[in-house]
Amino acid sequence: QVQFVESGGGWVQPGGSLRLSCAASGNIFEFYAMGWYSQAPGKQRELVAQITTDNNTNYADSVKGRFTISRDNAKNAVYLQMNSLKPEDTAVYYCNGALSAGLLQYDKYLEEWGQGTPVTVSS
Numbered sequence: 001q002v003q004f005v006e007s008g009g010g011w012v013q014p015g016g017s018l019r020l021s022c023a024a025s026g027n028i029f030e031f032y033a034m035g036w037y038s039q040a041p042g043k044q045r046e047l048v049a050q051i052t053t054d055n056n057t058n059y060a061d062s063v064k065g066r067f068t069i070s071r072d073n074a075k076n077a078v079y080l081q082m083n084s085l086k087p088e089d090t091a092v093y094y095c096n097g098a099l100s101a102g103l104l105q106y107d108k109y110l111e112e113w114g115q116g117t118p119v120t121v122s123s
Helices: none
Strands: 004-007 010-012 018-024 033-039 046-051 057-059 067-072 077-082 091-098 117-121
Touching (some): 018 117, 046 067, 077 091
Parallel strands (some): 010 117
Antiparallel strands (some): 033 091
16 A cells, blocks of 8 residues: 655745655655546545656646646655646646556546645636
């Protein structure tokens, strides 16, 4: 089983940047496709960025061109660089993983959720 701890969230003005980090436990991280998810107040959690074991990436249309996902297998970590932030990016952000990128959208294939890290974008 893999556990995740997210960090790096906070308050930022519109147009600003944040870099989120996710630390994973265990020694099988390198075999996991990883995703970053956002859950805005009153809304369902959604997958916004994903990265495969060989570093292929994909993004939700809402963040494409502004967010960049990356991973460092040596550190058991995945990151989300968030640029040009908008008020609608306000959410709690979580990371999670699955044995295939295609499974990242299905909760039953994911690991236990961490606490997430909150991001607030406002002036």
